[in-house]
Amino acid sequence: MLTDTHTHLYSEAFAEDIDLIMQRALDLGIQRFFIPAIDSGFTEAMYELEKKYPEHIFLMMGLHPTSVKDNYKEELAHVEEQFKRRSFYAVGEIGIDLYWDTSTLEIQKKAFKEQIQLAKKYQLPIVIHCRDAFNEVLEVLETEKGDDLFGIFHCFTGTLQQAQLAISYHMKLGIGGVVTFKNGKIDQFLNKIDIKHIVLETDAPYLSPVPYRGKRNESSYVSLVCKKVAEVYGISESEVAKITTKNSKDVFGI
Numbered sequence: 001m002l003t004d005t006h007t008h009l010y011s012e013a014f015a016e017d018i019d020l021i022m023q024r025a026l027d028l029g030i031q032r033f034f035i036p037a038i039d040s041g042f043t044e045a046m047y048e049l050e051k052k053y054p055e056h057i058f059l060m061m062g063l064h065p066t067s068v069k070d071n072y073k074e075e076l077a078h079v080e081e082q083f084k085r086r087s088f089y090a091v092g093e094i095g096i097d098l099y100w101d102t103s104t105l106e107i108q109k110k111a112f113k114e115q116i117q118l119a120k121k122y123q124l125p126i127v128i129h130c131r132d133a134f135n136e137v138l139e140v141l142e143t144e145k146g147d148d149l150f151g152i153f154h155c156f157t158g159t160l161q162q163a164q165l166a167i168s169y170h171m172k173l174g175i176g177g178v179v180t181f182k183n184g185k186i187d188q189f190l191n192k193i194d195i196k197h198i199v200l201e202t203d204a205p206y207l208s209p210v211p212y213r214g215k216r217n218e219s220s221y222v223s224l225v226c227k228k229v230a231e232v233y234g235i236s237e238s239e240v241a242k243i244t245t246k247n248s249k250d251v252f253g254i
C-alpha cells in the first residue's frame, strides 16, 4: 500500500475527471491521500472530495503562505473556525514562500507561527511549505521547537545538511517528483538519510515526475516516486511502500 502524503485532488485541474484519477491511483495500490489546504476559497471543494471518498481522503486545514495577504487575519479566523467544527489530520500547508512575494514576509511569519500554535493546541503535525525561505522557516522552527512540534517538510529539495536540520526539528522529508529530475540533486544524497525520515508525495497537480515532467501531475504517479526512491536506497519498491506508509502513519496518527 502506498500513501500520497500531499495531493491537491480538489483542484480545478481535476474537476473533469476526478473519478478516473482516483481509480487510476487506487488500482496501483495508492489508498491514502492526505489533502493540504490553501485558503478559504477551497474549503468546500475539500469537504466534497472527502464526502465522495471518505475511506481514502484525509484532510488537513491551514493557510498556504502564498495566500497570506492583507486579509490574512480573516483567513486565519476561517481556519480556526473549521477546527472548532470538526477534526483534521494536520495543520497545512503552512510556512514561508519568498519565491512569489517577499513583501509579505513579516505577515507570513506571523501566520506560520500562529498556525503552529494551533497544531500544538490540537496535538497535530504541521505540513510545511518552504520556497526560497529555508533560513526563515528554520528561524521560526527554532523558536517553536519542542516535543509538541512535529510534521513534514513538504517537497523537500534542499541539501543533505538542510535535510539533517529539518529532521532535527522532528520533521519528516516529503519526497516527490523532484527526486526523478536530472537536476533535482536530492537523489544524490538521499540514501545517506535513514528512510524512516521519508514520506512520499506528489503535490498534484504540480511537479510531475519524469517522464511526465511539465504535465499535470496526479496521485497515481506517486508510484514513480516510489520506484526512484527504491533505486536510490537499493531496496525493493514494496519495501519502500511499506516503510513510507508506516512513516506517514507515525506522523498523521492514522
Ligand SMILES: [Zn+2]
Binding pocket: 006, 008, 036, 093, 203
Ligand atoms: Zn501543496
